[in-house]
Amino acid sequence: MSHVVPKNISQENEDFLPFTTACIDEETIESAVACLRSGWVATGPRVQQFEKDLSHYLECPHSVAVNSATSGLHLALVACGIGKGDEVITTPLTFVSTVNSIIHTGATPVLVDVEDNTYNIDVSKIEAAITPRTKAIMPVHFTGLSVDLDPLYDIAKKYNLRVIEDAAHAIGSSYKGRKIGSFGDIQVYSFHPCKNMTTAEGGAISVHDEETAKKMRVLRFHGIDKDAWDRYSKDGDQNLNVIAPGYKYNMSDLQASIGIPQLKKLDEMNVKRQKLVDRYQEAFKGWDEITPPQNVPYDHFNAFHIYAILVNPEAAGRTRDELITELKNYNIGCGLHYPAVHLFPYYQETYNFKRGDFPRAETISDRIMSLPLFPQMSDGQQNRVISALKQIFNKS
Ligand SMILES: Cc1ncc(COP(=O)(O)O)c(C=O)c1O
Incomplete structure (x- = not known):
């Protein structure tokens, strides 16, 4: 390469x-140039391709491409119905965007100390932090090292909590022989230029249940039930419906054109x-x-x-x-x-x-x-x- x-x-x-420094090879550059030359750089076929490739790579049924991990974390929380009055458990040892994404929903971040050796959330301390308001756990795979997920998911199951893994550092990491993203509830990745692969800023979510994936797709683009490609392509339908007050969190085809070859070399x-x-x-x-x-x-x-x-x-x-x-x-x-x-x-x-x-x-x-x-x-x-x-x- x-x-x-x-x-x-x-x-x-x-x-x-x-x-x-970002690892940009000639194939990545050519792919971005081809997208620019195509005249279509907004969300479209390249994003669809990137999501398909991600699902295949992560061995996960649904991938949702977004414009950053920060927006992905927020989108995931909102799609899980988390908001004012709720509590979300996470770690103090993370980038502020993990905690900010919780705050932006109106929920309260509840912090649990980390382990000495992994620097990840101490799973043995999570249960003590659960209250009737707790709705989710947001563990962070710090530096790329997987959190001890088996006991964490046992706790989530026991208390009926959603798990949104902040996998901003962890694309390609695995836990007990299983790739992060191939199991569990929701995982959010960052493709910021300093991450293991890039889309020149960008992110993605892997999600295992179809209902939540559907909500995320609508909420990431203004709450509109169709993205731009679905409206402006030859087979598209220009009519649209707004079914929720959504966000502007979609990934562009230009970003996806960088991500497709990057993922191949990850x-x-x-x-x-x-x-x-x-x-x-x-x-x-x-x-x-x-x-x-x-x-x-x-x-x-x-x-x-x-x-x-x-x-x-x-x-x-x-x-x-x-x-x-x-x-x-x-x-x-x-x-x-x-x-x-x-x-x-x-x-x-x-x-x-x-x-x-x-x-x-x-x-x-x-x-x-x-x-x-x-x-x-x-x-x-x-x-x-x-x-x-x-x-x-x-x-x-
Ligand atoms: C642990 C963690 N979560 C979330 C993010 C946010 O990623 P992004 O810059 O793609 O929004 C970062 C960024 O460095 C991070 O380190």
Whole structure:
């Protein structure tokens, strides 16, 4: 696969190495150009094709393409009938859009602390957070590592709750030999340019029950019972009905034209990520200064959207923020995914959250950082990261 690598990271020298960059190959470019030349770039046949391909890839009956994971999460909640007075359980260790999507429905986000080793919601603590108002659980497969889904779905079944998996990081991940999306209730993926595959911003939902899928299709496009292609194509019918006050969450054909070839290469790209992760893991074995991704007690495949380490300030002799700044001096960019949501002022002021409420998420939030990882990253580029860390920590 030949990739387009931005000039500033094409050399293995001292040019700035970003923590990620989209992996756009010639086939992806040609597909987007063909869509542009076709004159039809709005929602249409390419979105239909992309949804079909996604359903096939995910082994899931219904896929609904949208313009971001954020809108997908909101759409899923609304389609499940969640709104004012309801509660939705999720994790504090996520991007704010997970929690915001709950707030936008009028429901209240209820946070449950994470596990020390997976950084995912601690499933053993979920039951204690359930009240008569609880309507759904929104677990996040953080960094691409699957949440322990079997016990989570047992709880959902027991209390008759919907499960909307925030799989923004997890396309291509699996849990106990089953692909995320191939089982369960609802999963939402992000195709933001820094994710494992892209549609240049965009997202999708996999959903296992037809009724909910139908609601999502209507709600994603103004509540109209037909999309633009159904109205303007030769076989289309120009008349329309509005059956709900819907949203403008549809994916365009131009986005889908990027997604179709990207999806074909997803597994190949994820294998490349895995190889790079293995090299990092080998290099950092036995280091006290940082904690690399840890062992997980259940069978899984992590698509590794992010390679997150924790900085142990005592052993490292510096904080996470200081280490990120030092690596910048080596021309290496890092990410911060993610500060715990309940530490931001809005959520503290609105929901009375405070430091101390979720101690594990806070420790991780204070220490976490993401090292560069993208499929087309060369061994030489990765060696620069490893060498810089060795120099910083005086390792041979
Ligand atoms: C866990 C998580 N959920 C949701 C999102 C939202 O994705 P999008 O940018 O496609 O809306 C992100 C984005 O980074 C995320 O990390």
